[in-house]
Amino acid sequence: MSSLNRDLVFQILQFLEKEKFEDTLHNLEKESGVFFNMKYFEEIVTNGELDKAENYLSGFTNLGDNEFSKQIFFEIRKQKYFEGLERGDNAKAVEILQKDLRVFASSKDDLVNKLTLLLSLENFRFHLFNVRKVLGFRESRGLPAYGDAKAARAKLFDKLKRFIENNPLLRDKLQFPTLNNSRRRTLVTESLNLQLQLGKNPKPKASIKSVRADHTYGQPHGAQAPSSVTNPLMVSMPRGVPDMMPRIMDEAEESKIWKLTEITQPSQLRSLRLPDNSMSVKIVRLIYTNSGGAIMALAYNAVHKLWKWQMNELNSTGKATTSVCPQLWQPSTGISMINSTIEENLEDAVPCFALSKNDSYLISASGGEISLFTMESFKTMATFMLPPPAATSIAFHPNDNNIIAVGMEDSSVQIYNVRLDEVKSKLKGHQKRVTSLAFSNVLNVLVSSGADAQLCVWSSDEWDKQASKFLEIPSGAFRRTPTPAAPTRVQFHQDQVHLLAVHETQIAIYEAPKLECYKQWVPRYSSASITDATYSCDGRLIYASLADGAVTILTLATLTMRCQISPTAYLPSNPSPRVYPLVIAAHPSEPNQFALGLTDGGVHVLEPLHAEGSWGYQSVT
Known part of the structure; x- marks a missing residue:
């Protein structure tokens, strides 16, 4: 068992034995660093558990990582300071000021100094409005109208949410990752095996291959077996959780299994070469229109080409797609766009x-x-x-x-x-x-x-x-x-x-x-150079074209390869090594669609298969 699997299994065991599902789940989220639970974060912020909120954040980012992270920690600590003043607990407020807020003095020196002056107020809430005027604060400069603690925490969360959604270290972790079903099955069965091996009456050679049957810890030598089989899941799990169990196996049987893939065949993706009867001149610049309904190319001979997708029964959105062929568009005047x-x-x-x-x-x-x-x-x-x-x-x-x-x-x-x-x-x-x-x-x-x-x-x-x-x-x-x-x-x-x-x-x-x-x-595994690269429109992927004709798709969060598309998948059979993409462009609203401009003058649009929905995975039976 890998160390990662083992850690996850022990987390599951902790949940099974201590019946603290929520706390265990949030610890798992934080320690694995793969999912930031916004709902949970909102709950602890609005409940005033600000130390807990800061601790949860620290599992994902530190205040020195970037400006967004710095602002998140500052806003939480500023709220703790306000609440200390509101309670009349000046000693606590001073402690927060000296230990928590002083670290921001280099970048927010003026604001921290003015916050210090609030300690002199007898009634924090009553005088806050006048203090804001006297000290020259405006809403945008960091000291809002406070109101009561509950309302202030709600405003705080709204502000934190915006910073979190814009923070590149957190934005990609706001959706819980989808575990493929083979991994789910492995984690569940390994957790049950460990229960049998580590229970009060260990069964060292325990081997559970299914959770559809009941399992027991076994009895010590000389003990009489029970008259009926006991399912440890029903004994150990909190009420309602057996039904959840995270249904996983039923889903596993009904769903497809996914694996990382290399795309080498035309049948493994959707591609479309855009129609063009003009002479073959290499494409040197390429862009989608901001509306997403057209592609503009600039060829080496200074001629521009514009392909437009029409809105019709086959394409209800009018957006660029590999399912419908676009028109090489020309205005009624017959004018061409040609650079001097x-x-x-x-x-x-x-x-x-x-x-x-x-x-x-x-x-x-x-x-x-x-x-x-x-x-x-x-x-x-x-x-x-x-x-x-x-x-x-x-x-x-x-x-x-x-x-x-x-x-x-x-x-x-x-x-x-x-x-x-x-x-x-x-x-x-x-x-x-x-x-x-x-x-x-x-x-x-x-x-x-x-x-x-x-x-x-x-x-x-x-x-x-x-x-x-x-x-x-x-x-x-x-x-x-x-x-x-x-x-x-x-x-x-x-x-x-x-x-x-x-x-x-x-x-x-x-x-x-x-x-x-x-x-x-x-690109360590290729002698070919990178010809171009671009972010996907949602900022989660990077599409990179290489001089050997391949396209590499990287996951931004780790900058590791998610998928490799061979030229044999989108070019005619036995593609010439002299034909390769010079430029690449990403669709402005479809994160898994991109276009390539080639040395032979061709423009190709590529998308994953409908069944996969995203790059990097191929369904297998």
């Missing part, structure tokens, strides 16, 4: 584009001027920034579609106002051309990456540089010499704090704005 190019630098051009949030405008460049297109008619609304230097990356400002950030061939980043046709700021800090840009509207920063694997963080208010760091290329992990000027791409997670950095040698996760790297994945 400069012939002499076409080989060196770094194509780039960005789509506005409302899907109305596309800004794109292929080595020449930047073009602004309207998506409705494909009409060119404006062109600007004639090279040199050429644009190499583009991003819309998250709060103003008139403002774009443009990474340049000369290593600068220019902040450009499209409406006024002027450069607002020019940011300098890279040594090589800028290959990718990403905004965070939570942190109010812009992150840029360069061809020299350098990351820079800029304030999107004053446009000053806040941090800079180079990716760490793992020594000996990459089986060939890295390309000297390989592009680095960046993308913010939906929490707007964690940053995905993609380089041909690795995938790394950084926490902005300090650019602290805490996870890294290197």
Whole structure:
């Protein structure tokens, strides 16, 4: 029995013998670190068991892990401080202030000092409103109108819930993981075997293979066997639990068994090559529209292609799907979206584009001027920034579609106002051309990456540089010499704090704005380089394309491989090694759908089988 199984079995035994189902369950959740029980957390917070709430949290995160965790612990300790003041227990309030709140003094020094002044009040609740005014507090600055403890705890939980749901260390643990049925069966039967082996009358060679039959501990030598068989489950378990038993076996018989898989055959997934009668020109950029109903590709020859899914009886949502073939769309005017190019630098051009949030405008460049297109008619609304230097990356400002950030061939980043046709700021800090840009509207920063694997963080208010760091290329992990000027791409997670950095040698996760790297994945089992990668729309997976044609799907929480898709699963039989994905894009609302742009000009949409529902598992009988 593995150590993990053994620990879980002893937890089950503890539950069976002490009849403390809830406490044992929550201890198991916390110690395993796999599931954060929000309902339980709400119960202890609203009941005022704040020490218990903090202890439960500590099984998942510490206040130093990130800003979200720090804020969660601060809010709980601040509430404990308020409740001490409300009870008139100044000694306890002082203890909380000195031991629990002082650790936040470096980041919240002003607030902690002002909290200290509340000790001088004779009636905490009565004077709190006036104190807030005198001390200059506002709701957003940390000292809310208090009311009574019950109402304050309810408000506290609402605030904590938001922080928890946005905390990358906790968000992925808010749903209880599904144990596959073979594992459930193993845990139940192992717990029963241990009961027989460790009971008052041990049965060392006990072997239980089913919970459908009654089992006994056995009798010592010379003892008379009972006239009827006793089921230890009925003796040991709390009332109602036998019915629960966690029904598991019935479900196991009726359900499918799941296992990790490698997808090598077309029958193991759903795929669709999008229709295209034009000449085969490699796809260099790819994106879904924000509505999820279309895919836009930019080819090497500077031509854009747009595929739209229609809403009909076969596709009631009108979203991108492998079940229905889309239309290669062309407006009635017959206009095509084609970027301007400069012939002499076409080989060196770094194509780039960005789509506005409302899907109305596309800004794109292929080595020449930047073009602004309207998506409705494909009409060119404006062109600007004639090279040199050429644009190499583009991003819309998250709060103003008139403002774009443009990474340049000369290593600068220019902040450009499209409406006024002027450069607002020019940011300098890279040594090589800028290959990718990403905004965070939570942190109010812009992150840029360069061809020299350098990351820079800029304030999107004053446009000053806040941090800079180079990716760490793992020594000996990459089986060939890295390309000297390989592009680095960046993308913010939906929490707007964690940053995905993609380089041909690795995938790394950084926490902005300090650019602290805490996870890294290197394709150790392939000599092929990473060509592109992206977060799934729910932020739980990372899709990575490789130069050998394979697609690797990683679980973000551990940055470990969940699934490997071979090119034989989505390309024609005997695929050419020269055909592989250059770019990858994730559907904006379907977390298990993504699209690949290939070197042969093809665009493929991939999804798991209906029976599986998610990547990484294959049903077997």
